[in-house]
Amino acid sequence: MANKVLLVDDEAGFTQLLKMNLEKSGGYEVMIENDSTQALATALSFQPDAIVLDVVMPGMDGGDVQAQLQQSPRLSKVPVVMLTALVDSAELSEGAVAQAGTTTVLPKPVDLNLLLRVLEEVLPEG
Amino acid sequence: MQKQSLVESVLDNLPVAVFAKDATDDFKFVLWNKKQEEITSLRAVKALGNDDYDLFSEESANYFRSVDKAVLKRGKLLKVPEEIIDTKHRGEVHLRTVKLPVKDEKTGHDLVVGISEDITEQVQSLRQLEHLNKNLVKTNKELADTQMQLIQAEKLESIGRLAAGVAHEVKNPLAMILLGVDYLSRGIDPDDGNVETILTQMREAVERADRIVRGLVDFSSQRALSREPVKLDLVIEEVLLLVRHELTRTTTNVVIDIEDNLPHVFLDMSKFEQVMINLVINAVHAMHDTPRGELLIRGRSERIKDVIKNQGARKFEVFREGDRVVILDIIDNGSGIEKGDVSRLFDPFFTTKATGHGTGLGLSVAKKIVALHGGNLTLENREDGKGARARLILPTEIDTGKVSLVPKLLKEIDT
Numbered sequence: 001m002a003n004k005v006l007l008v009d010d011e012a013g014f015t016q017l018l019k020m021n022l023e024k025s026g027g028y029e030v031m032i033e034n035d036s037t038q039a040l041a042t043a044l045s046f047q048p049d050a051i052v053l054d055v056v057m058p059g060m061d062g063g064d065v066q067a068q069l070q071q072s073p074r075l076s077k078v079p080v081v082m083l084t085a086l087v088d089s090a091e092l093s094e095g096a097v098a099q100a101g102t103t104t105v106l107p108k109p110v111d112l113n114l115l116l117r118v119l120e121e122v123l124p125e126g
Numbered sequence: 127m128q129k130q131s132l133v134e135s136v137l138d139n140l141p142v143a144v145f146a147k148d149a150t151d152d153f154k155f156v157l158w159n160k161k162q163e164e165i166t167s168l169r170a171v172k173a174l175g176n177d178d179y180d181l182f183s184e185e186s187a188n189y190f191r192s193v194d195k196a197v198l199k200r201g202k203l204l205k206v207p208e209e210i211i212d213t214k215h216r217g218e219v220h221l222r223t224v225k226l227p228v229k230d231e232k233t234g235h236d237l238v239v240g241i242s243e244d245i246t247e248q249v250q251s252l253r254q255l256e257h258l259n260k261n262l263v264k265t266n267k268e269l270a271d272t273q274m275q276l277i278q279a280e281k282l283e284s285i286g287r288l289a290a291g292v293a294h295e296v297k298n299p300l301a302m303i304l305l306g307v308d309y310l311s312r313g314i315d316p317d318d319g320n321v322e323t324i325l326t327q328m329r330e331a332v333e334r335a336d337r338i339v340r341g342l343v344d345f346s347s348q349r350a351l352s353r354e355p356v357k358l359d360l361v362i363e364e365v366l367l368l369v370r371h372e373l374t375r376t377t378t379n380v381v382i383d384i385e386d387n388l389p390h391v392f393l394d395m396s397k398f399e400q401v402m403i404n405l406v407i408n409a410v411h412a413m414h415d416t417p418r419g420e421l422l423i424r425g426r427s428e429r430i431k432d433v434i435k436n437q438g439a440r441k442f443e444v445f446r447e448g449d450r451v452v453i454l455d456i457i458d459n460g461s462g463i464e465k466g467d468v469s470r471l472f473d474p475f476f477t478t479k480a481t482g483h484g485t486g487l488g489l490s491v492a493k494k495i496v497a498l499h500g501g502n503l504t505l506e507n508r509e510d511g512k513g514a515r516a517r518l519i520l521p522t523e524i525d526t527g528k529v530s531l532v533p534k535l536l537k538e539i540d541t
Contacts, residue, residue, distance in 0.1 A: 014298065018300055018305055020309050021305055021308050021309050025308075034522070085297065108297075108301070109302075109304070110301060111296055112308045
């Protein structure tokens with residue numbers, strides 16, 4: 001069965017394009033949540049294997065969502081990929097990624113190949 | 127000794143020097159009052175009965191004699207606004223003198239009577255004033271220069287802020303276009319070769335735009351530097367490795383001449399590498415039409431001296447006399463810099479390269495990074511006219527307080 005990835009980002013166009021790419025190139029089953037306040041509920045029902053989370057969002061930001069996920073026994077072990085434009089791309093150039101616990105930080109705008117590589121690493125064999 | 131006459135005591139108490147020469151008797155002095163003794167450091171007993179040639183240098187004596195003769199010839203008073211005599215005790219003394227012809231009625235001799243006022247102090251004050259004035263003019267010019275630099279810096283900062291805003295807004299749409307291209311390129315109809323070409327060109331166009339955006343972000347970067355003491359030869363080695371492809375492709379010969387035991391410099395490695403890569407690539411591109419391109423990278427250490435000469439006040443703030451600095455030259459034998467381009471080299475978006483081959487941000491970013499390091503970057507044609515020279519001057523000390531140079535100009539970055 002294909003691994004399930006949840007995309008949480010307020011930008012609908014971006015998530016839609018990313019979803020199509022992840023489905024096509026990674027063979028993942030992808031769900032989109034554009035409203036961060038609904039992220040936890042969606043995650044609980046969708047039960048993703050990985051969550052791609054934008055940091056800057058209206059309502060709840062990525063950090064808040066991540067804290068919620070951490071507190072949920074069913075979701076706390078799910079690997080999270082945080083996308084942020086706050087990290088200078090120069091600092092994470094050449095495909096470097098910053099990792100802390102189950103969270104991987106990727107610079108935004110996201111490089112599709114880099115995201116696919118990271119997902120491959122953090123996800124269990126599909 | 128004769129009892130002093132009334133006239134003599136009046137003369138001796140005058141605040142001006144008074145003397146008289148007998149023109150009929152070879153211009154020998156016949157009168158020499160107290161003040162004259164004081165001014166000339168010569169006693170009356172020595173002066174009386176002698177002439178100018180006995181008492182002063184030949185040059186001075188010639189001059190005095192010619193004035194005396196002119197007075198006699200004209201038969202009336204002559205003013206000498208300033209004359210200088212060399213004295214034993216006081217060196218050069220400046221005098222304002224009037225000379226007048228007088229007929230001695232007893233002897234019938236023609237006399238030249240002189241009255242001199244010591245104006246040495248006034249002259250010195252005037253000189254000082256002139257000197258101060260000259261300094262003031264110079265300071266004023268430096269101020270004007272600094273103001274120009276401030277305006278320029280302010281201009282660059284404004285561009286930077288504007289650019290950062292634009293860059294941020296443009297980054298995400300670009301990423302989305304790229305995602306779209308990524309998607310489309312994974313399902314191309316193999317029979318339609320055009321689709322692949324179109325997608326490749328679209329991707330290249332987006333990447334080009336992305337490079338410009340990144341350049342803009344770098345240019346306006348407010349990120350603090352993360353500096354560490356490094357050996358310059360290692361940095362250069364690494365940079366050359368990164369641009370090896372470009373050097374091989376253009377068959378550029380690289381000569382490295384780094385002084386032994388160069389002091390460490392405090393650099394943010396990744397930022398500084400960016401500077402070096404920019405400068406090296408620029409040099410390589412400038413040697414495009416040179417049959418045997420040769421790149422010389424020369425490093426040496428020096429103590430700063432004569433800081434102010436030909437440099438603006440802003441640079442003066444960067445280094446002080448006696449500071450130990452490392453000077454790194456990147457010298458090419460390429461086409462050099464066009465005269466009209468010199469003043470715009472470091473302006474953002476200024477480029478001499480064809481559209482699409484340069485963002486015009488490389489040098490402005492490099493200059494800014496070097497400035498953040500408390501250093502200085504200049505670019506000029508070689509003295510022999512056979513190419514250009516980029517010169518980096520870098521401080522070797524970090525805790526001198528000079529690191530955060532021109533704090534006002536770069537306050538955005540410091541805060």
